[in-house]
Amino acid sequence: MIHHAAIMLAAGIGIPVLAALNARLGANVGGPAAAALVLFSVAFAVTALAVVVTGPSALLRMAGQPWHLFGAGLLVAFYVLSVTWIAPVFGVGNAVFFVLLGQILSAAAIDHFGLFGARIVPLSPLRLAGLGVMAAGLTLTQFAGR
Structure with missing residues (x-):
């Protein structure tokens, strides 16, 4: 079960990275639609x-x-394949819980360090507390009432 959580956490981390990479690609070429064409071949x-x-x-x-x-396309494939494979055996709630937790962590790191050309939003003590509250909220919604 721990490996399921690790895979879903990695998938969650990848979602904001995907957004940052594809946003930068779109900005670099001057056409987000052209970047989406490369990303979403389906x-x-x-x-x-x-x-x-x-x-x-x-x-x-x-x-x-x-x-x-162009790594954003790999992240899309990883997310779709991993959630499709993991959710039936790990539970949709568990899968989404770790995806969301990964998104929170990854988005905070991308913003704080300005990774992939993202706008820098420093991780202040207040923002860190807010992220902690979000993580706690996710945990409560997932595990409360069991």
Whole structure:
């Protein structure tokens, strides 16, 4: 069961990282829709239409982007595959609990250090307390009443 929690925690950490990477990729090429086309190959037709509408020139700038910005696609696949595999054996509530906990931790680190070009939001004592309250709330909602 601990490995299920670790996988879901890693999946949760990946969600804000995914957002930060894809946001930076979209900013670098000047077209979030073009970045989404690369990321969501499954939704190719819808994304291709958005690129045509918003301007296909951003696709021309993809080749010059740092390779790490394309890591968001791997994180999407990891999340979908892990939650699909883990939730039936670990429980949806448990899976989502660790995803949310991972999101809180990862988002705070991304903001504090300005990772992937994100705007820096320092981890002040008040913000840290707020994150602690959020984590406590998640814990209470998951484990209370059992």
